[in-house]
Amino acid sequence: MGYTLNFAAVWRSFDQLLEGLMLSLGLAVVAILIGALIGLLVAFALIARSGWARRPAAAYVTVIRNLPILVLVLFAYFALPQMGVRLGKIESFVAVLAIYSGAYLAEVFRAGLLSIPRGLTEAGLAIGLTPMQIRTSIIAPLMFRNVLPSLSSTIISLFKDTSLAAAIAVPELTFEARKINVESFRVIETWIVASGLYVATCSLIAALMRFAERRLAVPR
Amino acid sequence: MSKILLEIQGLRKQYGTLEVLKGVDCTMREGEVISIIGSSGSGKTTMLRCINMLEEFQGGHIRLAGEEIGYDHAGATRKRKSEKDIARQRAMTGMAFQQFNLFPHMTALQNVMLGLLKVKKMPRDEAHAIAEKWLDRVGLAGRGGHYPGQLSGGQQQRVAIARAIAMAPQLMLFDEVTSALDPELVGEVLQVIKGLAAADGMSMLLVTHEMRFAYDVSTRVIFMNQGVICEEGDPKEMFVNPKTERLAEFLKTSSFT
């Protein structure tokens, strides 16, 4: 093996990789925010007493969690237009990742809801709060604190899933890396640098989540 | 004689097939302090929880300040009131629970202010002033910035009482508020309740196992047994000369210290 690593070509295209990374982050942030909203609504539906709310929510979670995300990405981009729904690459991917995040976050949130004592809801009812006010002022804030530790790994995993957008030529980090790989022939160097960027970003997300956890911890 | 505040007629409640309240009748006037005593499982908690609709009930009527609680009746049929109406009716009563149930992510002050802001829609500074006043009244001046996790059980229970009473309810419900406390913290909570009864003339319905306290503060005592009111009257009379065998037995097994 007489191979010498030479990163010069990759450094010359480093801006391109960074732009890809920014797009990856953008896709993840928008999709996860929408997904969190879906997840919150679905989580409340999952613990609802009425089957009318619970069953469709459970079906959504089951179906999404049993589908590979790549299949969803390809379905949305290639099959939906045939059915008359035309979305751009980016919109289509964000929609898929949001729906996908929604199912995973719903499960995380549901677990967080179950650990909140019933007595807190009753205390809220007793002072005259409506069920919706109790959800927004008491249950949701406590649930978020409960799930922050497990939320970190879910968010990191969802961020990494943005690499699947490369399959439909969304110019995010993985797609840009492949382009540089093809153009420069510096295969090993390109993927080492791209991997480094993923690892660094994920570590940063984990650090931010730990910071949030400390900041939001209930004093005792 | 003062006005009638609470009227319970033929209250029936079952959990599935288990009948827990089997026709409870009770009338309470403004300013009365009524202690509910009875052995565990006799339906005391359930009765309190029906009054603020934390439990649905299957039969009978509850009227508070002339208002029919929980259900609209039309002939023989009845319909649960809207969630909004029930929330409004719940604010007419205040409740303190055995387990305090403070909101752990809010300071003592925020706990007391929440209902004032969200239910009474008060401006923040007014809510703040009222919350401070009540925290002061329960002996927690200066502790408003503490979180529940930073307070002792007795302090938490006093915050919970302040939270309920700051809403200016017409009736306070206390469900064994000292049962979860270490013995040395029981006194401070009972002292606060006594103060509210004496100084504020608050109407109160208290479930308690503290017989001495019931004897001292109650204008009337209700003894519940197996889902019905078995005996009621003046504690000075009842505790000394129980009319029913059941009450005599119950008093024998409870420590009157």
Ligand SMILES: Nc1ncnc2c1ncn2[C@@H]1O[C@H](COP(=O)(O)OP(=O)(O)O)[C@@H](O)[C@H]1O
């Ligand atoms: N949520 C519930 N589901 C089923 N049974 C219950 C429930 N809550 C209370 N009960 C039953 O109702 C009866 C009365 O309970 P409760 O009102 O709590 O009694 P007390 O407060 O006098 O000890 C008991 O037999 C208890 O087991």
Ligand SMILES: [Mg+2]
């Ligand atoms: Mg009880």
